[in-house]
Amino acid sequence: MLVAGVDSSTQSTKVVLCRAEDGTILEQRSAPHPAGTEVDPAAWWTALQQAGDGLLSQAAAVGVAGQQHGMIVLDQAGHVIRPALLWNDMRSAKAAAELLSERGGPQWWASQTGSVPTASFTVTKLRWLAETEPANAARAESVLLPHDWLTWRLGSGDGTAGEPVTDRGDASGTGYFSPAKGTWLPDVAASAIGHPVRLPPVARPAEVTGETAWGAALSAGTGDNMAAALGLGLGAGDVAISIGTSGTVFAVSNSAAADPSGAVAGFADATGRYLPLVCTINAGLVLSATAALLGTGLDGLSSLALAAEPGAAGLTLLPYLDGERTPNRPAATGVLRGLTTRNATRENLARATVEAVIASLASVGNLLTGYGVKRERVLLIGGAARSEAICRLAPGIVGSPVVVPAPAEYVAIGAARQAAWALAGTPEPPRWPAPPAFEYEGAPQPEIVERHEALRADTASWPANS
Numbered sequence: 001m002l003v004a005g006v007d008s009s010t011q012s013t014k015v016v017l018c019r020a021e022d023g024t025i026l027e028q029r030s031a032p033h034p035a036g037t038e039v040d041p042a043a044w045w046t047a048l049q050q051a052g053d054g055l056l057s058q059a060a061a062v063g064v065a066g067q068q069h070g071m072i073v074l075d076q077a078g079h080v081i082r083p084a085l086l087w088n089d090m091r092s093a094k095a096a097a098e099l100l101s102e103r104g105g106p107q108w109w110a111s112q113t114g115s116v117p118t119a120s121f122t123v124t125k126l127r128w129l130a131e132t133e134p135a136n137a138a139r140a141e142s143v144l145l146p147h148d149w150l151t152w153r154l155g156s157g158d159g160t161a162g163e164p165v166t167d168r169g170d171a172s173g174t175g176y177f178s179p180a181k182g183t184w185l186p187d188v189a190a191s192a193i194g195h196p197v198r199l200p201p202v203a204r205p206a207e208v209t210g211e212t213a214w215g216a217a218l219s220a221g222t223g224d225n226m227a228a229a230l231g232l233g234l235g236a237g238d239v240a241i242s243i244g245t246s247g248t249v250f251a252v253s254n255s256a257a258a259d260p261s262g263a264v265a266g267f268a269d270a271t272g273r274y275l276p277l278v279c280t281i282n283a284g285l286v287l288s289a290t291a292a293l294l295g296t297g298l299d300g301l302s303s304l305a306l307a308a309e310p311g312a313a314g315l316t317l318l319p320y321l322d323g324e325r326t327p328n329r330p331a332a333t334g335v336l337r338g339l340t341t342r343n344a345t346r347e348n349l350a351r352a353t354v355e356a357v358i359a360s361l362a363s364v365g366n367l368l369t370g371y372g373v374k375r376e377r378v379l380l381i382g383g384a385a386r387s388e389a390i391c392r393l394a395p396g397i398v399g400s401p402v403v404v405p406a407p408a409e410y411v412a413i414g415a416a417r418q419a420a421w422a423l424a425g426t427p428e429p430p431r432w433p434a435p436p437a438f439e440y441e442g443a444p445q446p447e448i449v450e451r452h453e454a455l456r457a458d459t460a461s462w463p464a465n466s
Contacts, residue, residue, distance in 0.1 A: 002026070003423065004059035004216075005231075005416025006048060007409055008066040008150055009033075009224060010086060010245045013047035016412040017055045020420040023432030027055055028409060037089035041072055041080055044146065045153055062154060062212060063219040063419035065227030065411045066147030068173040071125040073140040078160040081136050084146065085125045088246065088281055090323045093119040093330035095127035099175075099192060110258040113188070114172060114179040114266025118328050120279070123175030126192035134194075142198035143189065145170050147221040155210035155218050164200040165209045169226035169275065171202055172268040179268040180256040205272050206421045206429075219422035224411045225250055225277055226270040228381065231414030232405065233434055237376030239368065241361055241398070243384035247283030249365035250275050253372030263326050263367045270418060271429060276371040278326050278364040283357055284384050286319045286334075290353040294346050302389035304350035310396070313343035316451045317356035318459060326364045327456070332465045337455050354389045358397045359452035365398075379437075380404045395442035397449060405435040 001021070007014040016028040031050035034043050056062060069087035074080060085092070096119050103109060106116040117123050122145070130137040144152070144164055152164040171177040176188040182202065190196045203209050203220035210218040222230075225248055234240060234252045242248045250267075257266035257276040269275035291301040320332035336352070369375070380402050384390045394402045421429040459465040 001060050001423065002058050003416045003419040004052070004056050004062045005412040005414065005419060006052070006062065006064040006150070007224065007227065007412035007415060008044050008048065008064065008146055009411065010067050010088065013044065013051045014409045014412045015048070015051040015055050016409055016416055017058060018413070018416045020060070020423055020430070023413065023417060025413070028412070029055060037086045038083040039086065040083045041146070041149055044150060048150060056212070057214050059216050059419070061217040061219060061419035061423045063415035063422070064147045064151045064154070064221040065224050065415040066145065066150060066170070066221070068145070068170060068223040068225065069120050069122050070146040071122050071129070072144045072146065072149050073129065073136065074142045074144065075139045076141045081139050082133065087120045088322070089125070090119045090330045092124035092128035095131065096121070096124040099124060099127055102191070106260045106262055110260040110262070110266070112178060112185065113175055114256055114258055115175065116260065116262030117175040118262065118325050119330050120325055121173065121175040123188060123192045126189060130192065130194045137193050138195070140193060140197055144200060145174070147223065148200055151209070151218055151221045154212050157213055162210060165203045165220060166200045167203050167205065167220040167222045167270065168268040169270045170221070170223035173223055173265070179266055179274060205270055206425060208422045217419070217422055219419045221415065222270040222418065225267070226275055227411045227414030227418070229275060229414065230270050230417050230429065231410035231412070232379060232381065233432065237374055238379060239365065239373065239375045239377070240379045240381060241365060242382040243283045243357065243361070243380070243390065244382040245284050247280040247357065247361045248277055249361055249368065250277035251368055251373040255372040257371040259371065262328060263364060264371055270414070274372070276368055276373060278367055280360055280364060281322055281325045282319045282360070284382070286321055286353060286357055287384060287387070289321060290349065294350060298387060301350050301353070302387045304347045305354040305389040306392065308345070308347035308351035310445055311448065312348040312352035312355060314338040314340070315343055315348050315352035316455050317352045318452070318455045319353070319356040319360055320465065329465055335455060335459055335465065354393055355397065355448050356452060357384070358390065358394050359449045362398045362449050363453055375400070378402050381410055391440050392442065395440050396445040399444050399446065401439055401441045403437045403439050405437045408435060
C-alpha cells in the first residue's frame with residue numbers, strides 16, 4: 001500500500017510517494033513557490049498539483065506538512081481574503097509588543113500558550129491585520145494555517161466545502177492554543193483581530209480527517225518541524241539542528257515547555273508529545289547572500305570556508321541580516337567585527353559566515369536544556385547539511401559529534417509516515433528504518449560560540465540590533 005507526504009515549505013512544495021509498510025521512497029517531485037513574505041495560497045495549491053501530478057493519485061493516504069505560523073484569513077464563503085503572511089514576515093513586531101503588554105507580559109503567554117509570541121506567530125499577524133487592514137479584518141470569518149488550508153483543498157477540491165481541521169503540533173505555533181491542555185484559546189484570537197473567528201477542530205495525531213476526490217484517506221497533517229521530527233524518528237536524547245531557510249533546534253519531550261524568556265517555543269509534536277524548539281530567522285539565506293557577494297555558489301562558499309583557518313583570522317559575523325527571532329530583534333542587521341587589511345580575504349569571510357550560522361544555532365540550542373531535553377545525540381538536517389563545510393565545522397562549534405542523515409525530504413517523509421499511521425490506526429506510528437547517516441567529529445572550539453555571544457551582547461543596545 002502506498003502513502004504520499006507533502007512538504008509545503010517557504011520555497012517549494014515537495015511530494016514523496018512511499019510504501020506504507022517500511023517507508024521506502026518510490027518517487028518524489030517538487031515545484032517552486034513565489035518569493036516573498038506574503039503569498040497567495042493559490043500558488044501553493046498550484047505547486048502541490050504540479051509536484052503531486054501522477055503521485056498523489058497512487059496513494060491510499062495523504063499527509064500534508066506546512067510551514068508554521070502563516071496566516072490565512074477566509075471570509076464567510078470560505079474564500080481567501082488577502083495573501084497569506086508567512087512566518088518570516090516581520091511587519092507585526094509592534095503588534096507582538098502590544099499583545100504582550102495587554103495579557104500580563106511574557107509569563108502569562110508562556111504559561112497559557114507555551115510560547116512568548118514574536119512577529120513570527122500568527123496571533124501577532126491577526127493584530128497587524130486589525131490595525132493596518134481593518135476592512136479585511138472585519139471580513140475575516142475564520143483563520144487557517146497553510147497545512148490546514150491545503151488539506152482542506154485536497155478534501156473538498158475548491159476549498160469551500162467540508163470543514164477544515166488542524167493538529168495540535170501546528171496549532172501550537174499560533175499563539176492562541178494551549179499545548180499543555182490541547183485546546184484553543186479563542187478569546188486570545190478574538191482579542192487580537194477584534195472579533196470572534198472560527199478556528200478549525202484539532203484532530204488526534206493518527207486520525208483520518210477526510211477523503212480526497214480519488215478516495216484516499218487524509219491524515220491530520222502538521223507543521224514542518226513536527227513532520228521533520230516524525231520523519232527522522234527522533235527519540236529521547238536526540239536533538240535536531242535544521243539549517244534551511246530558517247534555522248531550528250528541536251527535540252521530542254514528554255513535558256510541555258513554558259519559557260517566559262520567549263527563546264524556547266513550547267510547541268506540541270505530531271505524536272501527542274511535545275517539541276520544545278528554538279528558531280532563528282537567519283540561516284541558509286545568510287550562506288546564499290555571502291556566496292553571492294563572493295561571486296560563487298554554495299559549493300564554492302564551502303570550499304573557501306574550508307581553506308581558511310578556524311576563527312577566520314579574527315572575523316566574527318553577527319548573522320542577523322533579516323532581523324532575528326531568537327534573540328527577539330526584528331529590526332536587527334548583520335554586523336562584521338574584526339575586519340583588517342590582513343584578514344580581508346574571500347576565504348575568511350566565507351569561514352566567518354559558516355561559523356556564524358552554526359554558532360548562532362549552537363548558542364540558542366543550549367537553551368533547550370531544562371525543558372525535558374537531555375542531549376545525547378545531535379542530528380544535522382536541512383539543505384545546508386549538504387555543505388561539506390557545515391558538516392565538518394559543526395562538531396567543533398556544537399561541542400559534540402554530529403550525525404548527518406543522508407539527504408532526504410524529511411518533512412515530506414514525516415507527513416507520509418503520519419498518513420501511514422492514519423491508515424494503520426495503531427497507538428504508535430509505524431516503525432520505519434532509520435535513514436543511513438554519516439558521523440562527523442571535531443575538536444571542541446568553544447571560543448567560536450563565545451565570540452558570537454560576545455558580539456551579540458555588545459550590539460544589544462544598538463538601535464537596529466536591540
